[in-house]
Amino acid sequence: MSIDLDSVIFRIRKESREFLATEFWSRQISSLEEILPPKSYFVFDFLQYDGQVFVVKVYRKLLGRYPTADELKYYLLLPGILETQSKLNIIDNVLRSPECPERKNKINIIGFFEFSAKTKLLLRLRSQCLFNYLAQCLCRGWISRDLTRFVKYKLDSQMTRSDILFFLSYDWVFPTSRKQRLIRRSIQKMTRIGLSFLQWPLFFLFSAPSKIFDVVLRALALHQTRSYYLLKSDFERVLDDKLSEIVSQLGTMNIEAIGPRQKGMQPRRAGTIVESGSPYLPYFEYENEFRGPEGLIRERLAAYLPKIMPLYHKGDFPMALDVGFGRCEWMSLLRENNVPVVGLDIDSDLVERARSKGFEVYCSDAVEWLAGHPADSLGLISAFHVVEHMEFESLKSFLAEAYRALCPGGVILFETPNPENLLVGSFEFWLDPTHKRPYPSQTLAFWTKALGFTDVEVIKLNPYNLLDDTGVTQPSLRNIIYRFNLERDYAILAKKKV
Amino acid sequence: MNILIAHGSLVEFDAIGNDMIGMADCLGRFVKISIFSETHSTQARNLVNLAEALRIVTRTDTVLIYHHSIYWANGMKLLKAARGKVFIKYHNITPPDFFAPYCYRSVELCRAGREQTTEMLKHLPDAKWLCDSSYNSQDLVGAESIEIVPPFNQVALWDEYKDIGMTSLSESELNLVFVGRIAPNKGQHHLLELVRILNTCFLGNVRLQLVGKCYTPLYRQYLDILVAKWGLEDNVEFVDSRSGRDLYLIFQESDAFVCASEHEGFCVPLIESQFLETPVVAMNYTVIPETLGENQLVVSKGDIFEMARAILELKLSSELRFQVVSSGKSNVMKRFSRSAVENRFCEALQKEGVAL
Numbered sequence: 038m039s040i041d042l043d044s045v046i047f048r049i050r051k052e053s054r055e056f057l058a059t060e061f062w063s064r065q066i067s068s069l070e071e072i073l074p075p076k077s078y079f080v081f082d083f084l085q086y087d088g089q090v091f092v093v094k095v096y097r098k099l100l101g102r103y104p105t106a107d108e109l110k111y112y113l114l115l116p117g118i119l120e121t122q123s124k125l126n127i128i129d130n131v132l133r134s135p136e137c138p139e140r141k142n143k144i145n146i147i148g149f150f151e152f153s154a155k156t157k158l159l160l161r162l163r164s165q166c167l168f169n170y171l172a173q174c175l176c177r178g179w180i181s182r183d184l185t186r187f188v189k190y191k192l193d194s195q196m197t198r199s200d201i202l203f204f205l206s207y208d209w210v211f212p213t214s215r216k217q218r219l220i221r222r223s224i225q226k227m228t229r230i231g232l233s234f235l236q237w238p239l240f241f242l243f244s245a246p247s248k249i250f251d252v253v254l255r256a257l258a259l260h261q262t263r264s265y266y267l268l269k270s271d272f273e274r275v276l277d278d279k280l281s282e283i284v285s286q287l288g289t290m291n292i293e294a295i296g297p298r299q300k301g302m303q304p305r306r307a308g309t310i311v312e313s314g315s316p317y318l319p320y321f322e323y324e325n326e327f328r329g330p331e332g333l334i335r336e337r338l339a340a341y342l343p344k345i346m347p348l349y350h351k352g353d354f355p356m357a358l359d360v361g362f363g364r365c366e367w368m369s370l371l372r373e374n375n376v377p378v379v380g381l382d383i384d385s386d387l388v389e390r391a392r393s394k395g396f397e398v399y400c401s402d403a404v405e406w407l408a409g410h411p412a413d414s415l416g417l418i419s420a421f422h423v424v425e426h427m428e429f430e431s432l433k434s435f436l437a438e439a440y441r442a443l444c445p446g447g448v449i450l451f452e453t454p455n456p457e458n459l460l461v462g463s464f465e466f467w468l469d470p471t472h473k474r475p476y477p478s479q480t481l482a483f484w485t486k487a488l489g490f491t492d493v494e495v496i497k498l499n500p501y502n503l504l505d506d507t508g509v510t511q512p513s514l515r516n517i518i519y520r521f522n523l524e525r526d527y528a529i530l531a532k533k534k535v
Numbered sequence: 536m537n538i539l540i541a542h543g544s545l546v547e548f549d550a551i552g553n554d555m556i557g558m559a560d561c562l563g564r565f566v567k568i569s570i571f572s573e574t575h576s577t578q579a580r581n582l583v584n585l586a587e588a589l590r591i592v593t594r595t596d597t598v599l600i601y602h603h604s605i606y607w608a609n610g611m612k613l614l615k616a617a618r619g620k621v622f623i624k625y626h627n628i629t630p631p632d633f634f635a636p637y638c639y640r641s642v643e644l645c646r647a648g649r650e651q652t653t654e655m656l657k658h659l660p661d662a663k664w665l666c667d668s669s670y671n672s673q674d675l676v677g678a679e680s681i682e683i684v685p686p687f688n689q690v691a692l693w694d695e696y697k698d699i700g701m702t703s704l705s706e707s708e709l710n711l712v713f714v715g716r717i718a719p720n721k722g723q724h725h726l727l728e729l730v731r732i733l734n735t736c737f738l739g740n741v742r743l744q745l746v747g748k749c750y751t752p753l754y755r756q757y758l759d760i761l762v763a764k765w766g767l768e769d770n771v772e773f774v775d776s777r778s779g780r781d782l783y784l785i786f787q788e789s790d791a792f793v794c795a796s797e798h799e800g801f802c803v804p805l806i807e808s809q810f811l812e813t814p815v816v817a818m819n820y821t822v823i824p825e826t827l828g829e830n831q832l833v834v835s836k837g838d839i840f841e842m843a844r845a846i847l848e849l850k851l852s853s854e855l856r857f858q859v860v861s862s863g864k865s866n867v868m869k870r871f872s873r874s875a876v877e878n879r880f881c882e883a884l885q886k887e888g889v890a891l
Contacts, residue, residue, distance in 0.1 A: 039858060040852075040854055040855055040858050042830050042831075042832070042855075042858065042859075045832075045848065045855060046832065046833070046834070046845070049834070049841055049844045049845050049848055050834075050835065050841055052844055053838065053840040053841040053843070053844040086835075086836050086837055087835070087836075089838075090835050090836060090837050090838045093838075094837055
């Protein structure tokens with residue numbers, strides 16, 4: 038009697054999946070990569086696999102462990118798990134998880150031999166002006182050559198053009214953040230020399246030769262970057278298409294209900310299952326009701342200005358970021374003092390309101406946004422009543438990303454309810470159902486220091502003064518009253534090392 | 536008419552060496568054959584040196600059969616000097632990044648080899664390409680004429696040992712074998728992990744023999760570290776090179792031939808194993824399903840658990856074993872027997888106007 042081999046293989050596949058899901062092996066087998074010298078991987082090391090094997094490979098190679106049953110379940114339920122774009126998303130997700138701190142070394146697309154030594158050298162030897170522009174001009178050519186080679190050797194027929202464009206949108210595609218910065222900066226510079234056609238002859242007539250040379254070089258570099266522009270606009274269109282596709286897939290589901298409406302910023306931890314379908318939470322109305330009137334809050338926040346403004350008086354200090362800007366009280370204070378500021382909030386209503394007030398704001402998760410932002414590029418990161426919406430793990434990654442994004446000498450300013458006050462800690466804190474946990478000032482100060490910040494200062498403010506203790510002589514009773522009269526809020530002010 | 540067969544090296548019992556000798560034997564019946572290789576470990580007849588090869592190849596009635604498997608500087612000289620018909624037998628070149636952590640020289644050789652393929656495609660538009668498998672032909676984008684001709688093999692030579700007879704397989708032990716040089720693309724590290732998993736089911740009575748020479752010492756070192764770390768010293772044996780008889784015995788006493796190789800152009804050991812009736816359990820990489828043919832145990836890429844499960848299934852079910860072995864044997868006899876390969880090869884040459 039002959040055996041149906043296909044059914045045997047199907048059964049084997051099924052059983053081995055179930056076996057793996059028992060998590061027995063995830064404890065038993067340590068990863069091969071523990072022993073290997075640090076190695077970077079090509080995306081194609083992963084893309085060739087499908088389904089569960091793909092997820093297991095990504096976890097083993099990037100995080101050095103097997104995925105848990107929950108994580109596996111989460112990824113395997115994702116729509117389009119077999120498509121390259123979903124796979125890239127999964128890799129991106131794992132790379133961004135706090136468990137994978139050295140992501141720069143982990144994935145290397147144009148690595149080792151694909152990326153020529155000359156390009157690397159030029160990117161390192163950046164000096165001022167002339168050499169810089171020359172390097173940029175030359176690099177464009179090399180980069181495009183490297184990319185062509187990589188497409189030829191690596192892609193085969195696995196990726197479509199839109200896949201490639203999508204793939205270029207990940208910030209780990211280029212091996213160094215230095216290079217990214219170089220490209221970004223060059224684009225910024227290019228846009229500044231938009232002389233019109235008529236202005237050119239005048240410019241040549243009246244400018245110093247060195248200036249002309251400089252501008253011609255810039256124009257050359259602009260020519261080189263044009264292809265990058267095209268590519269960029271192309272993939273933005275692809276992203277738009279993707280977005281509309283996803284929206285149409287969601288169909289009748291209530292889109293408003295899908296985005297977490299709360300203020301908390303859970304970074305996408307590898308394998309976290311996003312809870313969807315929670316009812317709409319009118320946070321703006323809530324703030325009006327419980328946080329206090331806008332004018333009062335503005336007044337309270339103004340107390341921080343003397344601490345912050347000296348940084349900006351020197352001039353040319355990088356811009357500020359306000360996370361969870363709410364009703365824009367702090368952002369308007371900064372704007373009035375001529376401090377450039379951008380805001381982040383995950384509540385789309387609040388973002389719309391802020392935009393209508395003329396602020397540059399984004400609807401994004403803070404950790405994600407910071408992770409995609411160049412290092413040493415922000416002067417101040419403020420977060421008023423935000424950290425208490427985070428679990429501890431999220432808070433740590435928020436601090437770490439903030440540290441990376443701040444320039445040397447840059448400052449964080451986090452305000453949060455002060456649980457030392459008995460009424461705040463036991464009752465008022467819990468008025469906001471989206472609060473995750475209170476952070477005592479000592480805890481926050483310790484972790485801020487531990488993550489590398491210096492000059493950590495705890496500022497307590499807004500004393501409650503609930504009970505009058507005049508005439509109370511008994512020390513224990515005075516002590517209790519004192520606990521009720523303590524400050525409602527406190528703030529952590531810390532600096533990144535210069 | 537002359538035929539010149541050329542490759543950088545000619546090694547006995549090597550896949551390409553066998554292919555070259557097979558071709559020489561096949562064509563030697565009709566025309567005069569010369570073989571050129573810079574290094575050779577076998578005393579083949581008709582070996583010529585470079586000067587002689589260049590002289591032969593510049594004649595218009597010479598057919599050059601060039602075996603391309605890695606970078607070869609003098610090879611390009613021959614190809615450029617050729618005045619007659621040129622056939623390039625493409626055996627595939629390992630992607631260089633397999634070697635990146637272990638051996639820079641191999642990276643360079645493979646990269647340069649791949650570049651040479653592109654150069655050949657560009658500068659030799661009239662050359663006819665012969666590929667070991669249809670998988671290999673995917674590399675040759677832009678080639679006008681591609682024929683699939685499996686490599687000549689020496690599996691029939693195993694028949695001389697068949698008098699030794701079958702050794703019985705033990706139920707409480709598991710013997711596995713893999714044949715192939717010790718190199719990162721051959722995936723021996725996956726096999727060590729496989730042994731580690733299977734050890735728990737067979738109370739440590741698993742034996743894996745890795746037959747093959749080592750050309751990447753750093754990778755071998757890595758394997759040694761894994762063996763030491765997982766305590767597999769009693770389970771894994773590195774067999775450098777043995778006589779045909781020993782290899783025959785190794786195949787005979789093995790429950791399965793396991794293959795986790797991540798890149799192959801043809802993989803001759805698979806058909807040797809099928810010929811010797813040792814069932815194959817292999818991962819679905821590159822050319823492997825194509826070479827194995829139908830009704831074989833091919834598991835998902837990189838899935839060690841699935842592979843382990845398949846081996847257990849094979850050990851438990853003699854019917855399954857019988858079926859895999861018999862369809863494997865018929866695969867070899869039908870597609871890769873001496874006569875089948877010869878026919879395909881001669882047809883391909885005749886199609887391009889070579890009179891045999």
